[in-house]
Amino acid sequence: MSERSTWPLWEVFVRSRQGLSHRHVGSLHAPDAEMAIQNARDVYTRRQEGVSIWVLPASSITASSPADKDCLFEPANDKVYRHPTFYDLPDEVKNM
Amino acid sequence: MNMNERFEAYIASDAKIEPKDWMPDAYRKTLIRQISQHAHSEVVGMLPEGNWVTRAPSLLRKSILLAKVQDEAGHGLYLYSACETLGVSRDDLIADLHSGKAKYSSIFNYPATSWADMGTVGWLVDGAAIMNQVPLCKTSYGPYARAMVRVCKEESFHQRQGFQILLALCNGTEAQKAMAQESLNRWWWPALMMFGPRDEDSQHTEESMRWRIKRFTNDELRQKFVDMTVPQAELLGLTIPDPDLKWNEERGHYDFGEIDWNEFHHVIRGNGPCNRERLEARRKAHEEGAWVRDAASAYAKKHARTDASSTHAA
Ligand SMILES: [Fe+2]
Ligand SMILES: [Fe+2]
Numbered sequence: 001m002s003e004r005s006t007w008p009l010w011e012v013f014v015r016s017r018q019g020l021s022h023r024h025v026g027s028l029h030a031p032d033a034e035m036a037i038q039n040a041r042d043v044y045t046r047r048q049e050g051v052s053i054w055v056l057p058a059s060s061i062t063a064s065s066p067a068d069k070d071c072l073f074e075p076a077n078d079k080v081y082r083h084p085t086f087y088d089l090p091d092e093v094k095n096m
Numbered sequence: 097m098n099m100n101e102r103f104e105a106y107i108a109s110d111a112k113i114e115p116k117d118w119m120p121d122a123y124r125k126t127l128i129r130q131i132s133q134h135a136h137s138e139v140v141g142m143l144p145e146g147n148w149v150t151r152a153p154s155l156l157r158k159s160i161l162l163a164k165v166q167d168e169a170g171h172g173l174y175l176y177s178a179c180e181t182l183g184v185s186r187d188d189l190i191a192d193l194h195s196g197k198a199k200y201s202s203i204f205n206y207p208a209t210s211w212a213d214m215g216t217v218g219w220l221v222d223g224a225a226i227m228n229q230v231p232l233c234k235t236s237y238g239p240y241a242r243a244m245v246r247v248c249k250e251e252s253f254h255q256r257q258g259f260q261i262l263l264a265l266c267n268g269t270e271a272q273k274a275m276a277q278e279s280l281n282r283w284w285w286p287a288l289m290m291f292g293p294r295d296e297d298s299q300h301t302e303e304s305m306r307w308r309i310k311r312f313t314n315d316e317l318r319q320k321f322v323d324m325t326v327p328q329a330e331l332l333g334l335t336i337p338d339p340d341l342k343w344n345e346e347r348g349h350y351d352f353g354e355i356d357w358n359e360f361h362h363v364i365r366g367n368g369p370c371n372r373e374r375l376e377a378r379r380k381a382h383e384e385g386a387w388v389r390d391a392a393s394a395y396a397k398k399h400a401r402t403d404a405s406s407t408h409a410a
Contacts, residue, residue, distance in 0.1 A: 027177045031396035
């Protein structure tokens with residue numbers, strides 16, 4: 001019988017055109033990287049959606065945990081001085 | 097607030113759920129059922145049209161049909177992938193389809209017996225699918241919503257190419273026009289059934305609406321579909337096979353006749369004209385493709401070994 005269940009999952013990233021970064025578009029199963037690229041080409045770029053493809057094993061991604069959302073991202077909340085709008089300048093100041 | 101209440105409040109604020117977020121078991125289960133049924137429908141949906149790829153009347157029509165069928169395979173893949181993020185395996189999903197445990201859209205259990213059916217299927221079946229799918233681009237589960245955005249982008253060509261096939265037939269000879277009418281006669285009612293049971297008979301509607309994995313009720317979507325389709329049929333010069341169909345000035349909608357719900361349940365229960373044939377074709381394709389999958393696995397394994405040993409040597 002087929003060993004399909006052992007095929008790893010690949011995350012697919014596509015650069016839509018030169019000058020832009022690769023963006024995650026989805027995932028697929030494939031036995032190796034070469035087939036993953038082939039399949040990604042057939043599935044995700046049938047309408048000129050891209051000029052370059054990255055595939056990487058989903059197992060190689062380390063993700064932050066949703067449970068850590070607060071401790072990772074909350075602290076930025078009270079640092080409004082990181083945004084230009086925090087600084088009230090007189091109207092006479094131009095081009096800033 | 098407990099986890100459940102927090103979840104409900106979060107969804108009510110129109111926020112999205114991502115795979116690793118906490119979700120109630122029932123939400124996960126409902127999504128797995130809905131997304132996998134949808135994926136199976138895309139895959140089984142290739143069969144009636146596949147039947148006509150070698151019989152298309154011109155090379156252009158053949159290329160178009162191939163491109164459409166290939167899109168449907170892609171839709172199946174996007175949806176299986178979205179479903180897998182909920183913790184089920186692709187193999188289990190496919191095994192459930194092949195064993196008959198999982199459901200797919202009842203429409204694909206009807207045969208495509210004439211070339212005009214390729215037109216009607218694109219116009220009505222893909223049209224009804226679009227009506228169902230566009231609201232799902234805003235569904236609460238992130239991976240599902242993203243898959244639907246891709247699907248919807250690709251669907252509109254499907255509907256337009258179908259309508260154009262009918263347009264050509266309806267502007268053709270008497271025999272061609274009759275072929276188009278005969279096709280519409282067979283597909284009209286099954287297409288209306290695609291929206292599922294009446295609201296009062298639909299079990300999961302309320303919960304699914306609250307969870308935003310359904311954004312309109314079955315009857316709302318069916319009405320929208322009829323309202324949209326009637327003028328298109330008039331444009332083709334075809335007659336919709338429903339003596340009760342007429343514009344209701346007061347409601348601002350078309351009234352239409354009652355669906356044969358016996359037939360609907362009959363097909364859902366596996367006794368439609370093609371249920372057995374469709375599943376057999378699926379199983380056969382899977383079994384006969386096993387050697388290709390095995391060969392790809394063997395090749396990958398062998399190369400992983402050679403790569404590893406050459407790394408050692410260096
Ligand atoms: Fe589709
Ligand atoms: Fe389609």
